[in-house]
Amino acid sequence: MSDKKRVSRRQFLNYTLTGVGGFMAAGMLAPMVRFAIDPVLTKKESGDFVSVASVDEITNEPQRFEWTIDQVDAWYESEVQKTAWVYRNENDEIVALSPICTHLGCTVDWASNEEYPNEFFCPCHGGRYKKNGENIPGTPPTAPLPHFEFKVEEGMLYLGEAKDTGGGV
Amino acid sequence: MRWTKADTTQYLPEKQYIDTVLIPLIPFDPSSDQHMVKQAFQRELNQVFTNLIEKQYTGRIFLAPEYYYISETNQEETTRVNTWVEKFKQQPFEHVFLFTFDSKWKKFEHDLAGHLLWVPGMGSGDIQSTETQSFVREQAHQISELIQAYW
Numbered sequence: 001m002s003d004k005k006r007v008s009r010r011q012f013l014n015y016t017l018t019g020v021g022g023f024m025a026a027g028m029l030a031p032m033v034r035f036a037i038d039p040v041l042t043k044k045e046s047g048d049f050v051s052v053a054s055v056d057e058i059t060n061e062p063q064r065f066e067w068t069i070d071q072v073d074a075w076y077e078s079e080v081q082k083t084a085w086v087y088r089n090e091n092d093e094i095v096a097l098s099p100i101c102t103h104l105g106c107t108v109d110w111a112s113n114e115e116y117p118n119e120f121f122c123p124c125h126g127g128r129y130k131k132n133g134e135n136i137p138g139t140p141p142t143a144p145l146p147h148f149e150f151k152v153e154e155g156m157l158y159l160g161e162a163k164d165t166g167g168g169v
Numbered sequence: 170m171r172w173t174k175a176d177t178t179q180y181l182p183e184k185q186y187i188d189t190v191l192i193p194l195i196p197f198d199p200s201s202d203q204h205m206v207k208q209a210f211q212r213e214l215n216q217v218f219t220n221l222i223e224k225q226y227t228g229r230i231f232l233a234p235e236y237y238y239i240s241e242t243n244q245e246e247t248t249r250v251n252t253w254v255e256k257f258k259q260q261p262f263e264h265v266f267l268f269t270f271d272s273k274w275k276k277f278e279h280d281l282a283g284h285l286l287w288v289p290g291m292g293s294g295d296i297q298s299t300e301t302q303s304f305v306r307e308q309a310h311q312i313s314e315l316i317q318a319y320w
Contacts, residue, residue, distance in 0.1 A: 101228060103228055104183060104186055104227060107224065107227075122316060
């Protein structure tokens with residue numbers, strides 16, 4: 001009846017091959033394109049680092065710096081205040097220590113006890129740490145204070161995660 | 170330490186180190202339009218305070234669940250507060266502090282089995298403002314020193 005509307009065998013095969021070929025080509029190209037533009041899609045890694053202080057502020061004496069991060073714990077999203085003790089050591093390297101006592105999690109203070117003017121002191125159970133964060137044997141803590149990962153960019157100090165250095169005394 | 174699964178699990182084996190408990194006493198009266206805002210604000214303030222103190226002394230202070238009561242019923246509540254205190258002392262917690270902004274407790278201080286920490290709070294204000302924050306920090310610092318004096 002209407003032969004014009006009928007699809008011939010040749011046409012049918014052509015359509016099918018183009019279709020399948022197109023899918024295959026797309027399947028091969030998509031990952032390549034994805035790789036090519038990948039750097040644009042990834043979040044900046046510095047998102048994990050927070051600018052805390054200007055490098056000029058850091059002295060040889062440990063100073064307390066505070067900043068806040070958004071923390072998501074399963075149910076709650078909350079702003080958490082973080083603190084670090086930051087100073088330059090004898091080799092002019094920056095040291096950023098976590099103030100959380102490795103014993104039971106109190107907050108340690110620098111030189112808060114008159115008897116130990118050059119140590120970190122934990123008010124809860126008298127835990128003590130040397131200036132480099134190493135715990136002093138004979139006091140309750142069994143591990144040194146964790147060090148913050150840090151980087152310096154354009155004169156600002158950025159702090160990341162606190163990492164256990166291990167090797168307690 | 171707090172009344173949470175994680176903290177209580179940590180508390181049990183380390184009992185001998187955690188000898189202080191802080192119970193927030195928070196009054197409220199849901200029938201009173203006049204006091205509602207103020208009481209809600211003081212509850213928030215109380216939580217900020219106790220959280221701050223707990224955070225600093227996590228390893229020695231246990232923050233109890235908040236003790237709520239209908240305001241102006243302090244005399245009748247004394248017995249119930251004391252039950253809480255006794256129960257905590259059985260743990261054994263050596264020092265029990267009752268933290269409140271409700272000045273009515275001052276009158277019944279001698280009947281309370283724990284140390285009353287009454288702090289004149291703020292009637293109103295903005296919990297987020299820097300003014301409130303510095304007030305809270307300063308006060309919390311002094312309260313910590315007071316608690317330390319008992320250790």
